[in-house]
Amino acid sequence: MKNNKTGGVRALQKEKTRRSLIDAAFNQLNAEQGFASLSLREVAREAGIAATSFYRHFRDMDELGLAMVDESGLTLRQLLRQARKRIEKGGSVLQTSVTTFIEFIDKNPKVFLLLLREKAGTSSAFRSAIAREIQHFIVELVDYLNNANGMPHHYNEAQAEAMVTIAFNAGAEAIDFDEIKRQKLIEDLIFQLRMVSRGAYYLYHKEQIKAEHR
Amino acid sequence: MKNNKTGGVRALQKEKTRRSLIDAAFNQLNAEQGFASLSLREVAREAGIAATSFYRHFRDMDELGLAMVDESGLTLRQLLRQARKRIEKGGSVLQTSVTTFIEFIDKNPKVFLLLLREKAGTSSAFRSAIAREIQHFIVELVDYLNNANGMPHHYNEAQAEAMVTIAFNAGAEAIDFDEIKRQKLIEDLIFQLRMVSRGAYYLYHKEQIKAEHR
Numbered sequence: 487m488k489n490n491k492t493g494g495v496r497a498l499q500k501e502k503t504r505r506s507l508i509d510a511a512f513n514q515l516n517a518e519q520g521f522a523s524l525s526l527r528e529v530a531r532e533a534g535i536a537a538t539s540f541y542r543h544f545r546d547m548d549e550l551g552l553a554m555v556d557e558s559g560l561t562l563r564q565l566l567r568q569a570r571k572r573i574e575k576g577g578s579v580l581q582t583s584v585t586t587f588i589e590f591i592d593k594n595p596k597v598f599l600l601l602l603r604e605k606a607g608t609s610s611a612f613r614s615a616i617a618r619e620i621q622h623f624i625v626e627l628v629d630y631l632n633n634a635n636g637m638p639h640h641y642n643e644a645q646a647e648a649m650v651t652i653a654f655n656a657g658a659e660a661i662d663f664d665e666i667k668r669q670k671l672i673e674d675l676i677f678q679l680r681m682v683s684r685g686a687y688y689l690y691h692k693e694q695i696k697a698e699h700r
Numbered sequence: 701m702k703n704n705k706t707g708g709v710r711a712l713q714k715e716k717t718r719r720s721l722i723d724a725a726f727n728q729l730n731a732e733q734g735f736a737s738l739s740l741r742e743v744a745r746e747a748g749i750a751a752t753s754f755y756r757h758f759r760d761m762d763e764l765g766l767a768m769v770d771e772s773g774l775t776l777r778q779l780l781r782q783a784r785k786r787i788e789k790g791g792s793v794l795q796t797s798v799t800t801f802i803e804f805i806d807k808n809p810k811v812f813l814l815l816l817r818e819k820a821g822t823s824s825a826f827r828s829a830i831a832r833e834i835q836h837f838i839v840e841l842v843d844y845l846n847n848a849n850g851m852p853h854h855y856n857e858a859q860a861e862a863m864v865t866i867a868f869n870a871g872a873e874a875i876d877f878d879e880i881k882r883q884k885l886i887e888d889l890i891f892q893l894r895m896v897s898r899g900a901y902y903l904y905h906k907e908q909i910k911a912e913h914r
């Protein structure tokens with residue numbers, strides 16, 4: 487019994503250190519420093535452990551990197567859930583989604599730095615892990631759209647993909663922007679997302695009308 | 701007279717070596733090797749000059765990098781010009797533009813690798829140089845749209861930005877794709893660009909109709 491308890495404490499401690507390593511690595515990312523230039527030694531130091539203890543948690547820096555991508559995926563899913571909750575309370579869908587998105591970037595700038603940089607980066611493990619997380623995000627958005635507008639799946643898929651691409655790119659720019667430029671960016675983003683949404687609607691209904699006249 | 705001639709030959713030779721250095725640097729970029737990991741020594745070797753002679757052409761690797769971005773900008777402008785010529789000969793505007801775009805990526809994969817990677821990279825000099833080139837590209841596209849559809853500038857600006865964002869992202873994916881996946885990607889891209897274009901048209905005309913009824 488006592489052994490079990492100690493084991494539990496130890497597992498908890500291990501999880502806590504793992505968490506600290508992930509946090510330290512995110513913390514050391516910035517505009518000038520990408521994942522590739524992080525040093526294992528520096529990350530371990532910030533997490534408060536000896537460099538040699540790092541290997542009890544991750545095989546190497548790349549494995550830590552993939553854990554960071556997993557973490558980013560969870561953050562993206564929270565983002566969607568929060569936007570959905572707010573939309574249920576009423577208000578413009580696009581406005582609410584974009585506001586929630588920009589808030590999330592402010593709260594998690596490092597997550598977006600990692601995703602956007604490594605999405606087209608030199609590590610193929612990173613590229614495919616990130617592509618997978620973004621794909622999850624798109625799939626959830628498609629589900630939402632399918633329920634909301636009743637249009638065929640492939641319309642919503644194309645629409646969701648275009649929207650996520652536009653929003654993520656705007657998000658990357660938002661990180662560097664001051665408040666005034668950011669307000670303009672938010673307006674532009676909403677305008678562009680509305681174009682995609684109206685365009686999908688228009689293309690679908692034009693096809694419907696054609697089909698009815700056949 | 702003779703001196704002048706020799707000077708001309710020398711200038712020509714210098715330009716040729718500069719060209720070789722840019723070509724060698726592009727050539728050494730690939731899926732696993734980004735600009736940051738290029739070595740001056742390796743680039744000079746491939747260009748057929750001694751490493752010490754490199755400095756007669758560029759102050760450092762970063763200056764070479766910026767020359768590569770300038771070069772990429774020229775390539776983008778050629779792309780637009782070629783698409784426009786083909787469109788004048790008739791055919792679907794979107795289909796022709798996308799086909800021309802994908803052909804260009806095939807001919808200049810390294811240009812797109814550089815632009816897409818460094819757009820969100822750690823060098824702020826690179827980030828702003830690339831943002832500027834993409835902005836040029838968007839401005840030319842807006843001019844084209846203004847002439848073609850007569851819609852207000854800010855509709856065409858938002859439309860052009862959204863289209864370029866979507867197309868460049870698809871272009872980045874196309875580099876890794878085989879022929880079958882690529883065909884699907886081209887179809888999706890055209891579908892998404894059509895959504896943006898129809899959406900802009902729809903939003904504008906809806907506003908027009910509202911204004912007429914006021």
